[in-house]
Every structure is written in C-alpha cells, then in structure tokens.
Amino acid sequence: MSSQDIPEEKLPAEQDRPHGAAARPADETNPFADPGLPPHEPRVQDVDERAAKRSERTVALLFTLSMLATIGFIASFVAIPVDKSVYIFPLGHISALNFALGMTLGVALFAIGAGAVHWARTLMSDEEVADERHPIEASPEVRAKVHADFKQGAKESVIGRRKLIRNTMLGALTLVPLSGVVLLRDLGPLPGTKLRHTLWSKGKLLVNMNTNEPLRPSDVAVGSLTFAMPEGLEEHDEDFQNEIAKAALMIIRLEPDSIKDKRELEWSHEGIVAYSKICTHVGCPISLYEQQTHHALCPCHQSTFDLADGARVIFGPAGHALPQLRIGVNDEGYLEALGDFEEPVGPAYWERG
C-alpha cells in the first residue's frame, strides 16, 4: 500500500529533531559534528491498523504453509514408494520421493524463516536505540572481593599444607594425557620398504584386467592401450586394493623405431612397453593416453608424460618419469615381468631420494 492511501489524520507530524542521542555540533575537542540518529519514520503498519492486520495475516499464512509442508513431508515419506520415478521438467526422470521430501522440507523451513523476517520487518518495533558502551573491567570492590574469595578458598582446601594431596594430584593430571599420546602409536608402524616394492617379480605373467587372461605379444596391437595386473592377484583378495594401487600397469605398443629412450627400448619387448599407471606427482591413476602423440596425461593436475621417451615429464608438476617395468616373453609365449620396478612407484616421499 502506498502512503497516498492513508487518511490524512493518521499521518504523524513531520519530525524535525532527531530522536535518541542528541546531535552535537563540531567544536574544539571534537572536529566532526555528530549528526545523531536520523529521524524515525513510522512504517505503514505503524499508523494503519488495516495494513498491520494484513501483515499479521501474511505472517500467519507463512507459518501455516510451513505446517502444511511438514505434514506433506510426513505424508510423502509414508505414501511414496522409494523406487517411484517421475518426469519433471527441467529435472528429467527423477525419484518422486526425493523430490517430494526435498520440496516439502524446503518449503517448511523457508516459510518459517520468511514469516519471521516479515514479522520483524513490518510489525516488531523498528525504533533505533543507542546503547552506550561500558568499560569491561569490573569495579575495584568486586575485584578485591574475588581475590579475597580465591585466597580463602585456597586456604580452606588445605592444598598448601597437605603436600601429599597436591603432589599426587599434579602427578595424576600430568599422566592423564599420556593415554592420548600412546594411542598415536596406531598411526604406525612405519612402512619400511613397502613403498619400494610391488607385487611384480621375475616371471610373473601380465594379466589383462578386462579378460583375466595372461597377455601374449600378439594380443597387443600398435596404438592400443591395455591395463594389466600381476598374475596371482585376484579382485576378491583382501589386500587387492592395496596391491593394485602400486602394481597397476598400462601396456602400450609403439613402433620400435619411434622409441627415443635407449633404456625404454631395452626394457620393452618388440615395441611393447609397460609403465606404472600411478602418477609420480600425488598418485592419481594416469591413463589418458593419446596414441598418436604417445603422451599420457594425468587428469588431476595435467602432468604429461612422453611414453615414447622414457615417460619423461614434459608438462605439469610431476617430479619423476613414470617407472617402467622390464618385460619379456616366457617359454610359453606369454608376456612376463623380468623383475620388480627399479624405483618406487607413485608420488615422491621424504626417504625416496
């Protein structure tokens, strides 16, 4: 409602003087004039009971809406089956229960807040009140009293006279935190040489993770990408995740002429090279392999390795080339490891050197 609708006699007289703290002009001690609080202007609801009634009804309506939404929440929880799916534009095919619960709870909470804010904005008093600051320090008498009480308490507790009590209490309080310190032992033991070794060892076959079959050189085509794990590791093993996190291998095949690094060529078999899949930066699985550029990209921080040049780091924060696994072919024609990785796989650590 605009102010034009209010009858003339209900409007207050113009207020020229500020209310609350008095205004103070600038003087020698205070170069800035204190304008005081601005004049208080009454709201429509302060002068017009009809408007106030309307606000009251709006607030009550919001609170009632909240009540209905809560009842709706309970009703949806009871009535809608968990697996029911509905199509709602623009959300698509979504769970009816999720939608109903979220919607009703959202409305229930929002309506309470909106009602409270509308109440405060239109009906609660909006007169500004200046409250002077007071010193935080207590008065000298109170302080003297507290000191005296403390001294008397100390004397009455006989802690100064009964030394045995004092000393054993200090001992008990000193020892109690040790329980927490001892529990820290469970952070250990130190990994020892675990970070330097993986499940790979001489003679272990390279098992294709898709088919669980050992790989033959003829399976691996130029330009292809295959992931392998060491023979003997089963997906249902208790320590599968711990072991594959170190032993994961990506196998690619390059034309032998395009391998630039001498050691890489030596450790490969007919152009088949096996690299650790674990990024040397912070250990993300890295297998965004581009078969034409021979680059492998880490999705976490964009470290890029040139797999045709000893997996040298050509971009990004990684500090080491990817470790290469030396491979060969056994008597039955399967690809096998010729040993473990020669350096620790994954991210660098203090003792790695």
Add this chain to the structure above:
Amino acid sequence: MKKLSARRRHPLAALVVLLLALACTGGLYAAFAPASKAQADESAQSLAIDEGKKLYAVGCASCHGTGGQGTTDGPSLVGVGAAAVDFQVGTGRMPAQQPGAQVPKKKVIYSQAEIDQLAAYIASLGAGPAIPSEEKYGPEGADIAKGGELFRTNCAQCHNFTGKGGALTHGKFAPSLEGVDPKHIYEAMQTGPQNMPSFPDTTLSEQNKKDIIAYLDAVNGDDTESPGGLSLGGLGPVSEGLFAWVFGLGALIAVAVWVAARTAKAKKS
C-alpha cells in the same frame, strides 16, 4: 492429331520436343543401365571397390595420397580396415574441414551406400577390422554391470564416468558419447580413431565391447533415471560448484538484501 500438327510451328514446339527427347533418353538409361550392371554381377564387391576408388580420388586422395599410402597431411590408410572408414566418414569427421589438434564430428556428407563403397576400397588396400554386424553391438545378451566396470577401467579416464567427454592436451578432447550410434562406438573401440588408443578384440573381447555399449545406453539413454534430480551435465564438481556458487549464493544474497531492505514508510506526500 490434327491439333498437334497445327501447333508444330509454335515457338515453343522445339523446346517441348527437346524436353521429350531428353526424358526418353534418361528414362531408357535408367531402365537399362542398372540391368547391365546387374548382368555384370560376377563381383558386386569389385564394383563397390571401383566406385569407392572413384569417391576416394575425389574426396580423400589430396591428404591420404592417391593409393591411400598417406602424405604429410594425412596418415596411411593401408590396413585401417572398413570399420575405421565407416566410423570416420559415418560420423562426418572425414573428410576433414581443416587441419588442427583434432578433427571434430560434423554433418555427414556421404550416403551410407557411398561410405560402404569407400570402406570396401580401403579394406582392399590391406586387411583390417570389418564393419561390425548389428548382433555385435545390439543389447541382447549384454551385461550392463560388467560393462560399467569395463568402462571405468578402460574408458572413463578420458570420456568421464558416464561418457560425457573431457579435455585432453593442446586442444584435443574426448568427445561425449551421448547419442552416438552404437555401431560407431564399437568401431571406435576397435580402430582407435585419431588420438584414442584402440581396444582390439584380443584385449577387449567382443562380449566386453557389447557390455560397454549396453552400459552407455543404460546411463545415457532417453529414459535414464537421475534419482538425485538435475544432473547438470554429469560433469562432476565443476558444473555442480558453479551452480552452487551462482544460484545458491545468489539466493542467499537476495534473501540478505530482502532482510535488510527498508520497509515502506508512511510519509506525508
């Protein structure tokens, strides 16, 4: 007849005769030419190869060389197989519009018949994977759960967990797999187009490929459910974070402005 002969000197008579003659010639050719081709059916395959060779000379030879041997502008096509041609031309990637980091998918300009002819010609240059038949990529007998596992092992690193695509180095990218023909997905796995590595049948079996295609259809099909509501493109924290910052924070700011806004004052006008 009299009527007709009366008009024989009409200025448009010559034009009508010419048109009739042309229509007759064309009709006769249309009637007889396919018949003669059908008679020469000692090898429909060699015919397709011949037709494909002509198409190749016009559309492909400038980059891939006159015999498919490759030039500095395009790789050799010897041994890439019919599947590679069907994928590259069937998705509109080839013929390429311009050189660049990656040749994107665009409007297909050859008909499927022409693509088959081109594929036949390229397949004749050297053995390679053939165009898969429908039962290889159809949904029958596919294990969607296994497909999801295989997709996360082999594909998700570049194409995102539900095949929404992702960025690679230097302007290259892994395209979204939403709405891609299952046949083309199968061919891409088999042939490794552009910078994508290939996943030949020896390391990712035919059944594995079928499972992966069924998984993609389950997570990206028209009736795919998203129980959590708006999926925001399925891109993960980037789009979700942007949404939360823009709309979540925006709503909070709007409420804060409303709470602190001046109320309507009663003033004498």
